[in-house]
Amino acid sequence: MRHSSLLPQKINSPVAAVALLAFAGVIGLTLLVLGCALPMFGNWSPMFVIIFYVCSPLPLLIARHFQEDMSGTNACIELALFLTTGIVVSAFALPTVLAHAGTIKPMASILTNTGSVVMFLDILAYFYLHREDDSGSWSQSLF
Template identity: 40%
Template sequence: MAAGLKTIILLSFVLAVGFLLIILSCALWSNWLPLLVALLYVLAPLPNSICARCAGADDFSADYNSSFLDFGNWLTSTMVVSGFALPITLAHAGVIHSMACIMAMVGGALVYGTILTYSGFFSETSDDYF
């Protein structure tokens, strides 16, 4: 499936709405701690991409080494779960307002979903030979 200009425009709009929700969850209640959610979701795909580059045949074995991929998946899932758990924990502790928690979680989900969709549409792998 070829991704075109309309896909990029739609993804940028959804990303902007996600960041808007996160910033509004901070600004409306004058507490900037939910901004950490955006940091977690922006950094979440990095372990997968870094560990995917390290995976492959190594010096000791010609077989494919998936331990790097497993570690990258674990680290990414830990960051994504932390992105949802951080606002819930802060709201439960009374540090942020409960509506700010909901806005930060929805905004974070939009940001991370946009990153996943972009990497899915614009990945460099080709299945032409299979």
């Protein structure tokens, strides 16, 4: 008798991986828009978090461009990780500070930060899927 598991299996298809990344991105952006557009909130200030979504992968992409081997530690990689960490923390801090200052409602801050969690996990999954399994470097994509 075969045992069928309800647990998700490993994603082997590159098309399925891209579809899941796109779906996660849509979920994250939907949460962000809900934190801005619902009539009870009525303030579009949390939308500035999109700038952090765009800027967060840039330091690592620049470090990958100038560094052939991303497996070791050196100043270029450490600086890129430091800058990326600062950008991610700022993305969570902006809605929190806006809520503390009374510019937005606390529930809007919670929705925006939930959307940020989804978006940054999506960006992390993108970098995980596009690393090279053999040497540990990020010089070539999965596809």
